Amino acid sequence: MITVRVFVTGLGVISPAGSGAESIQEAISHSRSFLTNLHLFQPGPDGAMPAGQVEHLQRGDLPRTHLLAISAAKQAVAKATPPESIFMACTTGGMALTEELMASGQSDPEMFSMHATGTVGQAVAKSIGCEGPVFTVSTACSSSAVALALAVYAMRSGQYKRVLVGGADSLCQLTYFGFHMLQLVDPKGARPLDKYRAGMTVAEGAAMLLLEAADKAPPGSLGEIMGVGLSCDAYHPTAPHPDGTGAYRAMAQALDDAGLGTGDIDYINLHGTGTPDNDKSEAKAVLDLFGDKTPVVSSTKGIFGHSLAASGAIEAVVALDSIGTLTIPPNVGCTEPDPQLGLAPVLQPTRAEIKRVLSNSFGFGGNNASILLGACVEKSAYDKSAPENHTQQQDDWLVVNACECVTGAGFIEQTTKAVRVGKSCSGVFPVEQLVEGLPVRSLRRIKRLSKMAIALGARLSDESDKAEIHQVHFGTGWGPMSETHDFLTRLFADPNKLSSPTDFVGSVHNAPAGQLAIRHKATGPSATATDRHLAFEQALYMAQLLARSDQTTLLVSADEYHQKFSPLLDPKYDRSPSDGGAGFILTSDRARLPSARLRATHLGKSNSVQQIALRINQFISESRDREYGLIMLRIQDALNEKKQDMLALLNGLYPSTTIMEYENSLGFFATVSACAAALAVKWVEDGKARPGPDSEEILLEDRGVLLLNLGEYSAAVEVIP
Amino acid sequence: MSDLRTELKHKLVKTLDLQDVNPDEIADDEPLFGDGLGLDSIDVLEIVVMIEQDFGIKIDNKELGQEVLRSVSTLADYIEKHSKNATG
Missing domain, CATH: 3.40.47.10 (Thiolase/Chalcone synthase)
Incomplete structure (x- = not known):
């Protein structure tokens, strides 16, 4: 040691x-x-x-x-x-x-x-x-x-x-x-x-x-x-x-x-x-x-x-x-x-x-x-x-005890089904359906992003038989845009510079994490990662760093679509309004079988496709001989023009592996990678994946799914049995 | 029941997003906090902003806020007293 x-x-x-x-x-x-x-x-x-x-x-x-x-x-x-x-x-x-x-x-x-x-x-x-x-x-x-x-x-x-x-x-x-x-x-x-x-x-x-x-x-x-x-x-x-x-x-x-x-x-x-x-x-x-x-x-x-x-x-x-x-x-x-x-x-x-x-x-x-x-x-x-x-800990894999996601198509069941039949999950899931079954009073004073987080948290809690939660971590690309927008708009409009205190409280990026911690009585460490298209991968990494063998973690990552802010701040995603996120209950030990494990690795900055290739090669050499039956790929805006080069690169590295560009199926929003990870977890648990209507069912058996999120800053998430 | 009290009940329900509360069922002297409507410190501040924006009356510290916002009646009394002062 x-x-x-x-x-x-x-x-x-x-x-x-x-x-x-x-x-x-x-x-x-x-x-x-x-x-x-x-x-x-x-x-x-x-x-x-x-x-x-x-x-x-x-x-x-x-x-x-x-x-x-x-x-x-x-x-x-x-x-x-x-x-x-x-x-x-x-x-x-x-x-x-x-x-x-x-x-x-x-x-x-x-x-x-x-x-x-x-x-x-x-x-x-x-x-x-x-x-x-x-x-x-x-x-x-x-x-x-x-x-x-x-x-x-x-x-x-x-x-x-x-x-x-x-x-x-x-x-x-x-x-x-x-x-x-x-x-x-x-x-x-x-x-x-x-x-x-x-x-x-x-x-x-x-x-x-x-x-x-x-x-x-x-x-x-x-x-x-x-x-x-x-x-x-x-x-x-x-x-x-x-x-x-x-x-x-x-x-x-x-x-x-x-x-x-x-x-x-x-x-x-x-x-x-x-x-x-x-x-x-x-x-x-x-x-x-x-x-x-x-x-x-x-x-x-x-x-x-x-x-x-x-x-x-x-x-x-x-x-x-x-x-x-x-x-x-x-x-x-x-x-x-x-x-x-x-x-x-x-x-x-x-x-x-x-x-x-x-x-x-x-x-x-x-x-x-x-x-x-x-x-x-x-x-x-x-x-x-x-x-x-x-002392140095080598094993930073987190075991998924439960997972859930929400996209324009609905929760994970509807999302997986939509992907399987080739129906786009893009869109904004109606808020009434999002919070269905949750006490009205418990949703007072919170807007879309926190509602998403709470809905995911509640469903995960049910799925895991109300497992005791110790840590809450949250990832969001943009934070609570509704509260931020509403606070500022009202402030600017009022000559007396008054605005809603509730909106201010709700506007902080970790407000959804605070809400989750209160609801799940999680008194352990809590981190919120906020970095646009890598927020989920960063939050997952923080959960890995803070994981303890005797504690259970609730990790949620989500982003909301906002009519005014999204087109201004995240213009790529204006072309089809969509939002969503995913949540995971994570432990260090396997509580049920079959179960998937996941881990994020951050690859740092690259200024060219060649540099990304170097980063990925290094990652592969460190991941030794783990085999992937499916690669789920996201190419961030900065790299869009070089998309074909990227695909060629990956096809060279993984010649016989199916590559799914998941934004096309799941929608364009910052934390869509969390939804992709949730799907990967389900597929790994099932031992087979069906990433689209045109692809045959992929038998994963004991192989995993590799999620690559590539851009100026890149990250990989591995999901393995 | 005065119009101001009725108006305040509707404003409270709207401002605080109390979807499960019928404004007409709030009693004038029902405690707003604790066991009554179950509101908390952030609600106090939200009402304080509403009172300043809609009635032009400032409640600029927490203690005063808690005193004035015990019930719809206490709030209405405070507004009536201070509006009179304001209009001379």
Whole structure:
């Protein structure tokens, strides 16, 4: 067993305090707040509220979030060769630009090409010359801490030695007004832990960390990621569990993951948003877990504000700074600590012997992450008994216990039948049929994407005899477009800048995951992957990384068709409106027979057919002698002109294997690959496939099905008996 | 029953998408939260936005919202009182 340790060997940061690690250090040592009245766009009629704005960011062709991310990434890898992979956290992608375009009535899809969250990580990759896979994580305010945890798991699996991970979000009207609608914004600026605190301050920024896997600290290391903990409240779409149980579990797991105890932590950098509820439940969780061993604590959101997907990464930089300078950052904004919280936040920068820091990040959907960062020491803290999950795991196949899909034709039975008789599944399945049988009250306040996820989840639960679910993972190309569209349209139309709080809550990309977690009482780790046509493959990969032998996973991947947004954002799919998705209940062991296993492999970036050929060849050599009776192929837009070359290539590689171009049968939408995987699972279980009316029945026997999703970024999903 | 109360009941059902509730069956003093209609904190905010957009009356903090939104009656009383103030 090889124990993998993960070290931080480079970092970059840009925040309202400025750019570079020195800006963080200076802000902390001077106890300064960088929250100023909003001037980036027009505020509401009540005037500008405080916001954390990055000044002097050069305007470019790219949206603000992309520019922030690139700035941080370039700093992080300045002295290093490009990483093998990128884990990027982001909640709103190119939203700030999309808002401007929408407000000015733009309708040219080309202008919206940087809208998707996934474009941020890919722009970063381009700027630093990374050719490996780029993963996009979107779990609201915990996004970059979740991305960090995923990156650590990916490195422990032995797959990557060098990974760039972090988060970025720019201010935009959706979040600025959205949090305002939720009455979560403190008009005086965030005062975390203060007796009179009245909310958070929305901010922007980016931070990226270069991670290296090694058995001991590489020269110049800034610290070690010693442990990570993820959990879900499964309680409410926005409010934290009042008892802080989810936060407690995330922190406890981070300690456990590092093989450390409560007495080993020197400082906790709290999530500490400044909202009455967050600070209260987090304080309870800290006191419940640490008791009389509670270390010194502070929140730094009074300095930098809450930069959503960036905040976890920025606070990881703060944690490393506190270890490096032996300084506890001050809880700026708090003058009179709330006695009801029972915590004594550090109010001035204070010198202390800090070796290990716990950094908390919690988000909507009850999504919690806790990261344990430590000073570089020669010997690992857990030399005697390395925790099992620090060692390389080779077997990352997930066993399908149940699967379901929905397309324009209906659920999996109707979809399989339609494919068999050659009827197109393209279309938008009527919502009344989608949610048939579900309690009306349970669907209140949610729109099409969440309804799809809930319908799939409910059917899977029935199919698996209501198997206990521990983890929920979700993949979506575009997120909840209905809620996003409705929130912005109403906001732009109202001179008082009012819009629906429910729509804002529902607009976050992980909202469907939060809904699923609540319904299935899944309190384990939860990740949401959001990268256009690879969202399903990324979510599956994240499920592999987070799989535990004693836990059952519900993986759902879906996209909705939206009349206004789909043609703008995903123009290829305008030609025939369709949507859908699929869900899987996954375990590590076989609970029933026959059963299929599946696994995603990400092939990274390719700029030409030749390069894709290389990637596929490498994949084949690594998949050794697994045989496939059917190849299910999707060729993304970017490659469309070279489709014939691609087909010729695959025919050369797999001369006697049928190739099914599944978009033609299943419809054109981002997560159609999830539906294809569901069909593949059924066929593998049956031992035979019937991919169309013109093809003979394919006897698979003990052969599998290979799904290839090829484009600028490519991925393979294997489904085997 | 005043017209305002009836109007509010219909608005609540529409705004909160309460498909399984007949607005005319909501009692004036029926609790909106907890065991009554079973609404929660996000519903409070949704109603707050509706009241501001439709009646021009702000309810700008959570505590006030929970106080005012105990029932259709309390909400109607609050609107009547503040509309009068607004019109002088």
